[in-house]
Every structure is written in structure tokens, then in C-alpha cells.
Amino acid sequence: xxxxxPLADWGPFxxxxxxxxxxxxxxxxxxxxxxxxxxxxxxxxxxxVLFGVFSVGLLLGGxxxxxxxxxxxxxxxxxxxxxxxxxxxxxxALIAVAPNFASFAVLVILLQAISFAVLYDAAxxxxxxxxxxxxxxxxxxxTLIGGFASTVFWPLTGFxxxxxxxxGTCGVFAVLHLGVAMPLHxxxxxxxxxxxxxxxxxxxxxxxxxxxxxxxxxxxAFVLVALGFAITGMVIAAMGVHMVPVLMEQGLGQAAFLxxxxxxxxQVLVRLVEAxxxxxxxxxxxxxxxxxxxxxxxxxxxxxxxxxxxxxxxxLLFGAGQGLASxxxxxxxxxxxxxxxxGARLGRLAGLRSVxxxxxxxxFSVAFVRLGPQATLWVSIAxxxxxxxxxxxxxxxxxxQRRWDAV
Numbered sequence: 001x002x003x004x005x006p007l008a009d010w011g012p013f014x015x016x017x018x019x020x021x022x023x024x025x026x027x028x029x030x031x032x033x034x035x036x037x038x039x040x041x042x043x044x045x046x047x048x049v050l051f052g053v054f055s056v057g058l059l060l061g062g063x064x065x066x067x068x069x070x071x072x073x074x075x076x077x078x079x080x081x082x083x084x085x086x087x088x089x090x091x092x093a094l095i096a097v098a099p100n101f102a103s104f105a106v107l108v109i110l111l112q113a114i115s116f117a118v119l120y121d122a123a124x125x126x127x128x129x130x131x132x133x134x135x136x137x138x139x140x141x142x143t144l145i146g147g148f149a150s151t152v153f154w155p156l157t158g159f160x161x162x163x164x165x166x167x168g169t170c171g172v173f174a175v176l177h178l179g180v181a182m183p184l185h186x187x188x189x190x191x192x193x194x195x196x197x198x199x200x201x202x203x204x205x206x207x208x209x210x211x212x213x214x215x216x217x218x219x220x221a222f223v224l225v226a227l228g229f230a231i232t233g234m235v236i237a238a239m240g241v242h243m244v245p246v247l248m249e250q251g252l253g254q255a256a257f258l259x260x261x262x263x264x265x266x267q268v269l270v271r272l273v274e275a276x277x278x279x280x281x282x283x284x285x286x287x288x289x290x291x292x293x294x295x296x297x298x299x300x301x302x303x304x305x306x307x308x309x310x311x312x313x314x315x316l317l318f319g320a321g322q323g324l325a326s327x328x329x330x331x332x333x334x335x336x337x338x339x340x341x342x343g344a345r346l347g348r349l350a351g352l353r354s355v356x357x358x359x360x361x362x363x364f365s366v367a368f369v370r371l372g373p374q375a376t377l378w379v380s381i382a383x384x385x386x387x388x389x390x391x392x393x394x395x396x397x398x399x400x401q402r403r404w405d406a407v
Contacts, residue, residue, distance in 0.1 A: 010127075010138050013188055017123045018145025020085070020181040024118045025146060026153030027092065027173040028111060029240070034157040038166040043101040048365045053105045055362040057112025058237070062354030065116045069125075069347015077125035077343060078189035084117025085185050089178035096170035118181065120146070121350045124330030125343040129192050135339075136283065136331040140275045143326045144268055150240075151264030154257070213336045213398070221336055222345075224394035226352045229329055231387035232291045233353040235380050236322050238360035239298075243318075246301070246373065247311060259311050266319025267326075274327060283335050284398075287328035288391045293321030295384030298377050329353075 036050050071080050091111040098104035116122060120143075127138045160169035213221045239246065243260045278286060297317035303310055333345050367376040 013191070014127075014138055014141045015145065016184040016188060017126065017142050020081070020118065020184050021120060021123055021142065021146035022149045022152060023173075023176045023181050024088070024115070025149035026156070027176065028088065028115050028119070030150045030153045031157040031169070031173065032108075033245075034154060035161055035166040035169065038161050039104070042166070043104060045101050048362065048369075051365050052362045053108050054112065055358045055360070056105075057109040057358075058354050058361075059358030060109055060113040061115055062351045062356075062358060064113055065121075065351035065354055066344070066347045068114075068116045069121070069350065070344045071117075072122060072125040072343025072347065073341060076189060076192065077122050077129075078185055078192050080117050081122050081126065082182055082185035082189055084114055084122070085177050085182035087114050088118055089174045089182065092170050092177060093174035096167045096174065116347070116350055116354075118177075118185075120326055120330065121346040122343075124334075125346055126188065126192065127330070128334065128339050128342045135334055136327075137275070137279070139330045140271055140327055143323065144271045144275070146326070147267030147271060147323055148264050151261050154261060158257075217397070218337065220397070221394060222348075224390050224397075225332060225336065226349055228287065228291060228387050228390035228394070229325075229349060230353040230356040231383055231390065232294055232321075232325060233329075234357040234360045235294055235298075235384045235387070236318075236325060237357035238364035238380065239318060240322065243315075246368070247315075259308065259315050262312060262315040263319035263322065266316040267323030270320040270323045271327065274324060283328055283331040284391065284395055286324055287332050288388060288395065290321050290324030290328055291384065291388040291391055293317050293324070295381040295388070297321060298381045298384065302374060302377050 032054060033051075036047050039045075040047050040050055068080065088111060091107055091114070095104060095107045095111070098107055123142060124135075124139055127135050127142065157169060160172060164172070243263070247259055274281075274286060294317075297314050300310055300317060301314040329349065330346070333349060334342060337345055364376060364380075367379065371379075
């Protein structure tokens with residue numbers, strides 16, 4: 001029987017983290033491409049240059065993520081998230097008043113660099129305060145809420161830029177970080193402190209649902225997981241930033257916004273499927289499905305032409321792949337490697353993923369102009385297939401060792 005902890009009733013905490021993740025991803029990631037045209041016009045720089053700044057921020061974020069991951073274990077994930085929200089509020093407010101491109105670029109890079117502290121990886125480490133056997137369910141519930149970040153913040157950012165300008169919109173984002181996300185994170189931190197007392201510590205050592213990787217296979221398994229997640233994440237990062245322009249290039253016009261907005265509901269729908277029908281699937285199998293959906297969606301987009309129907313299929317497939325990717329990047333490491341040191345491990349995985357994804361938005365933008373849309377999509381498909389191959393290789397090795405029957 002599971003040991004009941006003060007955090008056993010996790011519903012309010014998942015809801016609170018869902019709100020903060022929606023704010024975090026919406027303001028730090030999804031809003032940026034929508035604001036780029038207005039920023040470029042005011043600061044006198046090109047769109048590719050602004051996406052290059054974004055990529056540099058992702059690169060720096062990847063370099064500091066391992067250190068931030070260790071802080072999650074040392075200080076407590078909720079405390080780090082609260083501090084991260086305060087820093088995000090300060091940086092976003094400074095972006096709103098940046099006097100020139102140089103200061104704007106530095107601030108955007110710093111915001112991306114500290115984003116690990118407020119986004120999914122830190123939230124997953126927070127959820128590991130629960131009994132490990134229940135964490136997968138909590139992660140799924142969290143991502144069900146966070147999946148609406150793009151659906152909410154793409155149109156909200158467009159409306160904000162039109163009504164308040166990009167600077168005023170950044171000011172509103174700063175208020176959301178300071179007035180909503182930060183208090184919620186510190187509230188969770190106060191409650192989570194109780195769960196780390198000796199009376200409830202044995203709950204963290206409860207047996208996971210699936211066996212952990214054998215000690216002599218840890219390095220190989222970690223490398224394959226890291227490569228699979230990083231390659232898939234790189235492709236997702238590129239398309240996630242450029243989805244609306246790519247769909248417009250396909251001849252959809254303003255309908256591109258409506259099609260792109262389907263990505264959020266697709267994320268939520270596939271997470272409901274995962275929670276309801278795939279809850280007994282091994283998380284690694286779910287990770288393979290997630291990775292495979294991404295290159296498949298790109299192939300559908302190649303066939304879409306100017307037809308809205310196939311463009312909708314693309315958005316649903318891509319959203320499904322991205323939706324599952326958010327779940328498995330927390331559940332797979334927990335299941336394969338255990339809960340001890342999960343913050344540091346997630347930090348290392350996020351570091352490689354961010355470093356590989358750092359150049360993706362910029363290179364995708366350049367390739368789209370120089371190679372054309374079809375060649376760029378074919379390259380993306382090839383990369384996506386490589387990410388799937390790494391996870392299938394890991395699965396085959398674990399089956400050969402008969403580590404469990406579920407794979």
C-alpha cells in the first residue's frame with residue numbers, strides 16, 4: 001500500500017503548476033515570434049537576426065541547465081521556480097523598456113537562459129516530491145493544462161501587440177510572472193517543505209511501477225534517451241517557432257492562425273488518450289510514438305499544398321507529438337533511472353536538448369529562405385527519423401536484456 005504524504009492530494013498543486021506553465025511557455029516561448037515583426041520594425045533589425053538572438057538564448061540556457069538542475073535537488077524545485085519567476089518578471093519588464101537592440105538582445109538571451117527554472121523540467125522535479133509511482137499521472141495532468149499555452153498566448157499576444165504595442169505586451173507579461181506565477185511557486189514551496197520531513201521520506205523510496213535500468217547500462221541508456229529527446233526537441237523547437245509563417249507560406253493566409261491554434265487542443269487530446277488508454281504503456285513506448293508523430297506530420301505538410309484539410313492533419317499530428325514529448329521527458333527519466341537526483345538528471349537532459357535546439361529556429365529560418373520550404377521540411381523529416389531511431393535502439397537493447405515485459 002502506498003504511503004500517504006501531505007502532498008498525496010496533488011490536485012491543487014498540479015492546477016497551480018499548470019497555470020504557471022501556461023504563463024511561462026506562453027510569455028517566454030510562444031509570444032516571441034508573434035512580436036518579431038513589430039520589434040524588427042521599431043529596432044531596425046531583420047527577423048532572422050531576432051530569431052538568432054532567440055537561438056543564442058536557448059544555447060546559453062542549455063549550458064546553464066545542468067547547474068540549475070542540481071539546484072533543484074539542493075534547494076528544492078519549488079523554491080527555484082519561485083526565484084525563477086521573480087527573475088523572469090524583472091527581465092521581461094526590462095525588455096519592455098529596452099532602449100536599443102543591443103540591450104534588448106542581452107535581456108532576451110538572459111530570459112531564455114533562466115527559463116529552465118520556471119518551465120516543465122523544474123515542474124517535473126517538483127512533482128517528483130510525490131511517490132514516484134504516481135508522478136507519471138501527475139505529469140500528464142500538468143501537461144493537460146500547459147498544453148493550452150500556445151492556444152491562449154498566440155492570439156493574446158497578437159491582440160496585445162495591436163492594442164498596447166510589443167512593449168506594453170511585455171509589461172503585461174512581467175505582471176503575470178510577478179503577480180501570478182511567483183506567488184504560486186512559493187505557495188507550493190511552503191507546502192512541499194512538509195513532504196521532506198523524515199516521517200514521509202519513505203514515500204519517495206517507494207517502488208516505481210517499472211524497473212530501473214541495470215547499473216551497467218545506465219550510461220548507454222542515458223545517452224540514447226538524451227539523443228532521442230534532443231533531436232526530436234530540435235525539430236519541435238524549429239517548427240514551434242515558425243509554424244504560423246510556414247502555414248502562411250503554404251497559401252493558407254489568415255487561416256494559418258486558426259490551423260496553428262489546433263496544436264494546443266491536439267496536445268490536450270493526446271494527453272487525455274495517454275492518461276485514459278495508454279496509462280499501462282511503458283513510457284518509452286509512448287516516447288517512440290511521440291517522436292514518430294513529428295516527422296510524420298512534416299510529411300503530411302509536404303502533401304498539403306494549399307489545402308486546409310491536410311494542413312489541419314499536420315497541426316493535429318505535430319501537436320500530438322509535442323504534447324506527448326512534454327510528458328515523456330519527465331516520465332521516461334523517472335522510470336528508467338529512478339527519483340534520486342532527478343533534478344540534476346533533468347538538467348543534463350535539458351542542457352543537451354537546448355544546445356541542439358538553440359540554432360534550430362535561426363537555421364530553419366535561413367534554410368526556409370535559401371533552400372525553399374520543401375527541402376527544409378525534408379531535412380526536418382530526416383532529423384526526426386534519427387530521433388525515433390535512437391529510442392527504438394534503446395528499447396531493443398532493454399528487451400534483449402529482459403529488463404521488463406512491458407517494452
